[in-house]
Amino acid sequence: MSNTDNSLYPGLNLTGVQSEANEKAETNVFGFWVFLMSDLIIFGILFATYAAYLNPVGLAGGPGPQELFDIKSVAIQTGLLLLGGVAYGGVSLGVKYDSAAKKVMLWLAISAILGAGFVFFEVSDFIDQAHKGGIPQASGWLSSYWTLVGLHGLHVSVGILWIIAMITQIKTRGLDDTVKIRLSMLGVFWHFLDLIWVGIFSLVFLVPLS
Amino acid sequence: MIQQTNPIFGRLDWSVTPYTDLLNKVTSSTIVGAGAATVLVVGAIGAVALLTWMRWWKPLFRDWLTSADAKKIGIMYIVLALVMMARGIIEGFVMRAHQATALGTLAAPESGLVAPDHFAQLFSTHGTIMIFFVAMPLLIGLINFVLPQQLGARDMAFPVLNQVSLGMTAAGAGLIMISLLVGQFGTGGWTMYPPYTGIEYSPGEGVDYWLWAIMISGIGSTLTGMNFAVTIFKKRAPGMHFMRMPLFCWTSLCVAIMLIYAMPALTVSSTMLLLDRYAGFHFFTNAAGGNMMNYANIFWMFGHPEVYILVLPAFGVFSEISSTFSGKKLYGYTSLVIASMSISVISFTVWLHHFFTMGSSVPVNIAFGIATMVIGIPTGVKIYDWMATMWRGRIRVTTPIVYLVGFFMLFVIGGLSGIILANPSIDYQVHNSTFLVAHFHNVIIPGVLFGMLAGIHYWFPKAFGFRLSETWGRLTAYLFIGGFLCTFMPLYVLGLMGMPRRSPTFQNPDFMPWMYIAAFGGVLMLAALTSLTWTFWTSWRNRERLAVPGGDPWNGATLEWSSPAPVPEWNFPHIPVVTARDDWGATKRGGDPWRGPDEYVDIEMPANTYFGVTLAGAAFLLGFAMTWHIWWLSIVSLFTIVAALFWRGLQVVEPVIVPAEEVERADKQYRDRIASLTPVRRVEEETEHNRGVPDITEFAG
Amino acid sequence: MSALILTMWPGAATAETLATQSFLQPMGPVAEEQAAHLLRVVAITMIVILPVLVGVPLLLWRYRLNSDKAKYTPEWEYSNKLELALWGVPIIIVVVLASWLWYSTSKLDPYKPIGENPLQVQAIGLDWKWVFIYPEDGVATVNELAIPVGRPVELTLTTDTVMQSMLIAPLTGQIYAMPGMTTKLNFSATRTGTAEGENTQFNGTGFGRQKFTVIALDSDRYDAWVSDARSAPTLDDATYTILRRRSVLAETRTDLGLTKDATPIYFSAPDTALFDRVVQKYHQSRTAHTVDELGGTGLPPQGGGGPE
Ligand code: HEM
Numbered sequence A: 001m002s003n004t005d006n007s008l009y010p011g012l013n014l015t016g017v018q019s020e021a022n023e024k025a026e027t028n029v030f031g032f033w034v035f036l037m038s039d040l041i042i043f044g045i046l047f048a049t050y051a052a053y054l055n056p057v058g059l060a061g062g063p064g065p066q067e068l069f070d071i072k073s074v075a076i077q078t079g080l081l082l083l084g085g086v087a088y089g090g091v092s093l094g095v096k097y098d099s100a101a102k103k104v105m106l107w108l109a110i111s112a113i114l115g116a117g118f119v120f121f122e123v124s125d126f127i128d129q130a131h132k133g134g135i136p137q138a139s140g141w142l143s144s145y146w147t148l149v150g151l152h153g154l155h156v157s158v159g160i161l162w163i164i165a166m167i168t169q170i171k172t173r174g175l176d177d178t179v180k181i182r183l184s185m186l187g188v189f190w191h192f193l194d195l196i197w198v199g200i201f202s203l204v205f206l207v208p209l210s
Numbered sequence B: 001m002i003q004q005t006n007p008i009f010g011r012l013d014w015s016v017t018p019y020t021d022l023l024n025k026v027t028s029s030t031i032v033g034a035g036a037a038t039v040l041v042v043g044a045i046g047a048v049a050l051l052t053w054m055r056w057w058k059p060l061f062r063d064w065l066t067s068a069d070a071k072k073i074g075i076m077y078i079v080l081a082l083v084m085m086a087r088g089i090i091e092g093f094v095m096r097a098h099q100a101t102a103l104g105t106l107a108a109p110e111s112g113l114v115a116p117d118h119f120a121q122l123f124s125t126h127g128t129i130m131i132f133f134v135a136m137p138l139l140i141g142l143i144n145f146v147l148p149q150q151l152g153a154r155d156m157a158f159p160v161l162n163q164v165s166l167g168m169t170a171a172g173a174g175l176i177m178i179s180l181l182v183g184q185f186g187t188g189g190w191t192m193y194p195p196y197t198g199i200e201y202s203p204g205e206g207v208d209y210w211l212w213a214i215m216i217s218g219i220g221s222t223l224t225g226m227n228f229a230v231t232i233f234k235k236r237a238p239g240m241h242f243m244r245m246p247l248f249c250w251t252s253l254c255v256a257i258m259l260i261y262a263m264p265a266l267t268v269s270s271t272m273l274l275l276d277r278y279a280g281f282h283f284f285t286n287a288a289g290g291n292m293m294n295y296a297n298i299f300w301m302f303g304h305p306e307v308y309i310l311v312l313p314a315f316g317v318f319s320e321i322s323s324t325f326s327g328k329k330l331y332g333y334t335s336l337v338i339a340s341m342s343i344s345v346i347s348f349t350v351w352l353h354h355f356f357t358m359g360s361s362v363p364v365n366i367a368f369g370i371a372t373m374v375i376g377i378p379t380g381v382k383i384y385d386w387m388a389t390m391w392r393g394r395i396r397v398t399t400p401i402v403y404l405v406g407f408f409m410l411f412v413i414g415g416l417s418g419i420i421l422a423n424p425s426i427d428y429q430v431h432n433s434t435f436l437v438a439h440f441h442n443v444i445i446p447g448v449l450f451g452m453l454a455g456i457h458y459w460f461p462k463a464f465g466f467r468l469s470e471t472w473g474r475l476t477a478y479l480f481i482g483g484f485l486c487t488f489m490p491l492y493v494l495g496l497m498g499m500p501r502r503s504p505t506f507q508n509p510d511f512m513p514w515m516y517i518a519a520f521g522g523v524l525m526l527a528a529l530t531s532l533t534w535t536f537w538t539s540w541r542n543r544e545r546l547a548v549p550g551g552d553p554w555n556g557a558t559l560e561w562s563s564p565a566p567v568p569e570w571n572f573p574h575i576p577v578v579t580a581r582d583d584w585g586a587t588k589r590g591g592d593p594w595r596g597p598d599e600y601v602d603i604e605m606p607a608n609t610y611f612g613v614t615l616a617g618a619a620f621l622l623g624f625a626m627t628w629h630i631w632w633l634s635i636v637s638l639f640t641i642v643a644a645l646f647w648r649g650l651q652v653v654e655p656v657i658v659p660a661e662e663v664e665r666a667d668k669q670y671r672d673r674i675a676s677l678t679p680v681r682r683v684e685e686e687t688e689h690n691r692g693v694p695d696i697t698e699f700a701g
Numbered sequence C: 001m002s003a004l005i006l007t008m009w010p011g012a013a014t015a016e017t018l019a020t021q022s023f024l025q026p027m028g029p030v031a032e033e034q035a036a037h038l039l040r041v042v043a044i045t046m047i048v049i050l051p052v053l054v055g056v057p058l059l060l061w062r063y064r065l066n067s068d069k070a071k072y073t074p075e076w077e078y079s080n081k082l083e084l085a086l087w088g089v090p091i092i093i094v095v096v097l098a099s100w101l102w103y104s105t106s107k108l109d110p111y112k113p114i115g116e117n118p119l120q121v122q123a124i125g126l127d128w129k130w131v132f133i134y135p136e137d138g139v140a141t142v143n144e145l146a147i148p149v150g151r152p153v154e155l156t157l158t159t160d161t162v163m164q165s166m167l168i169a170p171l172t173g174q175i176y177a178m179p180g181m182t183t184k185l186n187f188s189a190t191r192t193g194t195a196e197g198e199n200t201q202f203n204g205t206g207f208g209r210q211k212f213t214v215i216a217l218d219s220d221r222y223d224a225w226v227s228d229a230r231s232a233p234t235l236d237d238a239t240y241t242i243l244r245r246r247s248v249l250a251e252t253r254t255d256l257g258l259t260k261d262a263t264p265i266y267f268s269a270p271d272t273a274l275f276d277r278v279v280q281k282y283h284q285s286r287t288a289h290t291v292d293e294l295g296g297t298g299l300p301p302q303g304g305g306g307p308e
Helices: A018-053 A071-096 A101-131 A140-173 A177-209 B018-024 B028-053 B057-065 B070-099 B116-151 B159-178 B206-234 B247-279 B292-324 B333-349 B351-358 B362-390 B399-422 B424-430 B434-464 B470-496 B509-541 B583-590 B611-627 B631-650 B660-676 C002-008 C012-017 C029-062 C080-107 C205-209 C219-230 C237-243 C249-255 C274-281
Strands: B603-605 B656-658 C119-126 C129-134 C139-142 C144-148 C153-159 C164-168 C172-177 C183-187 C193-199 C211-217 C265-268
Touching: A018 A140, A018 A177, A018 B206, A018 B247, A018 B292, A071 A101, A071 A177, A101 A140, A101 A177, A140 A177, A140 B247, A140 B631, B018 B028, B028 B057, B028 B116, B057 B070, B057 B611, B070 B116, B070 B159, B070 B434, B070 B509, B116 B159, B116 B206, B116 B247, B116 B292, B116 B434, B116 C205, B159 B206, B159 B611, B206 B247, B206 B611, B247 B292, B247 B333, B292 B333, B292 B351, B292 B362, B292 B399, B292 B434, B333 B362, B333 C080, B351 B362, B351 B424, B351 C172, B362 B399, B362 B424, B362 C029, B362 C080, B399 B424, B399 B434, B399 B470, B399 C029, B424 C029, B424 C080, B424 C172, B434 B470, B470 B509, B611 B631, C029 C080, C029 C172, C029 C183, C119 C144, C119 C164, C119 C274, C129 C144, C129 C211, C129 C237, C139 C144, C139 C219, C144 C219, C153 C164, C153 C172, C153 C274, C164 C183, C172 C183, C211 C219, C219 C265, C237 C249, C249 C265
Parallel strands: C119 C153, C144 C211
Antiparallel strands: B603 B656, C119 C129, C129 C139, C139 C265, C153 C183, C164 C172, C164 C193, C193 C211
16 A cells, blocks of 8 residues: 655655655665565575585585584675665665765765675685585585575675666766665665574584584 | 587487487377477478568567567467467376377387387476476466456556566476477476486476476466565555455465465576586585485475465465355455465475475374375365355356366365375375376366466456357366366376375276277367367357357456446546445445546556567577577577676666556446446356446345 | 275186285284274374365355356355364364374384394395395395295385385385495295385386385295305306496396396305495595495496306
């Protein structure tokens, strides 16, 4: 049902006939939440799978967490990703207070760079692990590890691509309502990835090491 | 088996068609295979010729393929489903014919109409097609067509996304179709359990066809689920509170929620199997720590909710038609809502009953067995609610009611066998037997198929402006009921006699009488299919006499019957303000229901776009290229998809504006038309006098 | 009761002469109880089903459009009492059914031994046949399971190929057999006779012929069976590798140089560790060394091409 009260999405500072843009924002953002719910199920199943393979049979005599995980690098990744989330706060505030498009783009770029840093460390970890024999073809457990963590990494990469797309869109069409709505969805996505990472950090890395 | 991969053609070469098999060796099996491929090729050529001959290409693209109108998308879904159903039913018949000739001995090689491997492809494609490309598109199509109209909305929340969903489903269906002509299909059944379907035991393209078809169409279904959910939450007409929604909307909501939560599991299990097959991962392999039990778990976390996704919309249809054709309010609305909701929740807690025999412990089996039985409670309540709806009504035995009665009488038998199977101790005996095959057909055909056909019959006039022939419609229904009884009742007996499902051969001569009855049932099913096709054809030819421009041929009570037939693109000239459950019925009771709105406004409709077609084409090519290891084409199609997404994001999409005057002209014309038509009484509903304007004095007695 | 149903089936007379294939002709306590439970469930569920089967035709007749006697209450849509019955009756029935389910599931747990000192038999599922090993007696067979009447049997299963499911309907229900894992079936025969056992999980082209004979013998005849089998050739690793090929029994026989028919094959089997080695094969790390003992863990070669 349409809600004509335009205080609904004050954070987006939508222009024009407020009610219409708000209605669209409401539908789209709600739809995006629903999408993430479904994505969350995917991660949930992968977490469960990871747990199911985390045993001697699943390890199948291949290299295990002790040999493969570099907790220092994981900590750095965590820091970068979370900082990226904080940086996105700049984007949201910029949209809210009608800052110049330049400023919004700058914050977007910072988030993307922090995200890229995360991906960089993650990939170099993967390469390291592969050198130690920790390839996904080595055991059921490693298959599940690569799939879960890899899928998250893929999400972050898609997020970076999305940021680039949004920067292009701001450049070409300006900060119009559609772009603002998309920025808010991207924000939800970006923070969602932080949340998943917290799960990965504790369940994938900390649990088997402790 | 190391296969050569050509950089340009991947693993494709001339040896992959069924014609090559036929040239190598002429047997009944290769003849059937080549015949099927020929039907496909001739059908495709015929379709292209027809489109060209009739100059229909342009209208096809302009009015249909690029349209984002949920009603048109819904119709396209249903057409797709019916085409696939034709193939599925023919395959079912071939399997029945095969087993009727498949009595053999242990010492001699298998005999019968088709070879064992061919038989295995048949049950795999049949099952996959029937579940994913018949039942799913039927219900998704019907919901697309009906839901916005019942909610008092103009369209879905995301019309273009809707187009993409249809495109993904069609791409998946296309992959299954092309497998008739190019290469083989997998032989692991519709569940494709590894390790049998792993790369070691099933090298080649067969399982990959299945995987890509399922993954691509699965994305479509997930997006559809979201679209339905958001539509129901955000797009209801003012005053359409949840507890005023027609039951069909409620079951659509259940379906939407279940799609959102269940489809990801299928995506995950298929992706894992894909990684095993393409990249040497060890999720479900025999060695190196793989464990196929995880596949069974994840697959059925999707699979069980899926069967309720299939049946709930049919329950929605039954709720609508039992009330309409009894001329009565639906009995126990709240009960039915609660029952639908509890079915969708409980359906997520029973998946393990698909593998009681995998060695789970007694407490686990007991828990899941009881959970399964508990689902029987709301289901039973529903059946009795519909009976109570018919009690003290004025029942017209139209085609939908024939389907409903067939459903009542047959579905309870399926329910009985379901309760039987819910007992682990009995399931140990009849699991994997034809008893199980009989059970699920017993719930799917009377439940899903009858429900969907009843729904098509019921809403057809709304889509095309004329009714379907009742005579032929009823004949079709009777043939389906008879065909069902003859085909599947014998399978219960065979299952109790110990015959495993998916048997390419058997040695017990006592099976034969039952096999013959079942084969005869297969013939009846073919007859039903023919009769269904004929129903559409003959009704089309008589469309003048069957026309119902008044738009309310059945004296219905829900909003969609308040508009003309065929319904205009914008559904309602003015978004209705809802004041009661069954709002249209309440308006009729109030008298003068066809009063026009006081003022007309411009209407925004989604613009046509090639987005969906582009993505569908690219997704089809991606699946095909990956199946055949044609890497360059995979990369190109993947790139096309990404580029299309980027391009769409950069576009400022303006809706199409239908000016108020145009709406007013069309609407006034309709109102005048109504005034000129004579209302028809229920006894004359099936005659030519039915012009879609019912006698409202009759509406409530 | 179940016998009654069977005699109503056409061709039931010939069924007597063949190996029994149905649990409605039980040969032991497990299948007997399963058949009884089936009838019980059907009977109880009928309470909610019969009213539909009878009621719907009555409704159609009584409330047909042009009946002028019948009442018409178009606005009626709710009744407290009816609601109570509609929910109450199914709930009660499910409670009753659930208690029976609980009872029969715990009673018929295939892992629970039927009695003291069961006969241990190991079964290995292959493409498309079963190998039975009797570690106590040192014999093995392909596609024949002989058991003494009256003595409980504990069958331990695994497979050396894809997943399979073993069903011996007249004696007990089925259970899956999976590579690298073991599952169990406990049962016993109360009368002599032959039953047909089978795989019920599709596993390729030979699936339809993956049947085996179960013979329940008096203990003297069983002992004679064992000593006959003891004098058969030995089941060594090389022979096992031939068995593991993808072939149905008749083809396996030609691989072993026997007549090409479907009679079971007997072996003496001194290697009591064979079964465990088959299970263990799947637990060795691929990275450590490729497993090639006992025919490896991958897709076996096609059999039926004659002995090497
Ligand atoms: C209309 C006539 C139909 C006929 C004659 C028919 C016949 C068959 C036959 C012979 C089999 C193989 C049974 C076996 O494995 O022993 C089968 C399997 C199956 N059918 Fe149908 N069927 C029909 C309709 C449907 C419908 C409407 C659906 C679902 C919407 C459906 C879903 C399935 C599924 C899921 C399987 C299992 C495939 C597998 O083994 O993996 N069938 N059917």
